[in-house]
Amino acid sequence: MKKLLGYIFLSFTLLFVSATVLSCIINDVEKEDLPVASLTVAQSGDAFNIAFPPITNMKYANIIRQSCASDLFESGITTVNIGQVVPKDVNKLKTSFIFEDPYTVSGNYYRYYIRYFNGSIYTKTQPTVCREGIGSSLAELTVTSPELTFEWNEQTEDYILTLDTDVTLPADFTELAVLFDNGENTRPFTIGTPTANVVPATDSYIDLQKRLSLEFLDVQITQKGLIGIRSNDEEGEEYTRYWWTISKDATMHVNYTDAAGNPLAKPDNCAIFVPSTQNPDNGFDFSTSRLPLFIQ
Secondary structure, three states: HHHHHHHHHHHHHHHHHHHHHOOOOOOOOEEEEEOOOOOOOEEEEEEEEEEEEEOOOOOEEEEEEEEOOOOOOOOOOOOEEEEEEEOOOOOOOOOEEEEOOOOOOOOOOEEEEEEOOOOOOOEOOOOOOOOOOOOEEEOOOOOOOOOEEEEEEOOOOEEEEEEEEEEOOOOOOOOOEEEEOOOOOEEEEEOOEEEEEEOOOOOEEHHHHHHOHHHHHHEEEEEEEEEEEEEEOOOOEEEEEEEEEEEEEEEEEEEEEEOOEEEOOOOOOOOOOOOOOOOOOOOOOOOOOOHHHHHO
């Protein structure tokens, strides 16, 4: 009964997110870069405020952060998708959106660019001038070697992914999600919610057949790790902001049974296949395969 109640809670949570976050069908065509002049970064306490205008028909915008140990940004550059901004009404876009990044550290250098999506193609800005970090910690999960188990049973049509390791989220992060990649895009899907910042392995699971969005069904997908999700959806705000933690690699054990009921060995972290049902697109975009490397 406890597992059933937990699953029902997760189902309603995910359906709410699906209804709130607009859909995004990914197209591999990109327009030319937008100028960076309209993108500003300002210090506010121990955070950077990234302000940017919308584009026409903006469905969402991803905030991309690049970091480097040197302000020259010549090598050792790390590019991370740190969050997403989703307008609540694409027909009434604000003149400017603001995304706060409190998750930098002194001694490292950072710069940002915005990747927009209008429903069919991406458009991105050039990166900002780099700045030294001003915070004291990155947004990271606290867990040493996270593990998952995927029960893949074609005979009983069960496709259940379970968290095997307790995971601690940073303060203010309210969901733990598993990342899946379908060869074109990477998206997070919620697998658990925390109690006092800890997502317990007990009762943290997801029925992939019911929760994966359509483009992740009927194709081979691979597990790409875990992230925490934080959101800000205040009443009266014209857009919702989502923050991602840095992704954490996870080991996914696979217990596979074929349609005849025969258990067959599968290696950890192998590609999996989940047949389709009618599920909504959850609207999140954590892809990094198309993030360009800017070198001055």
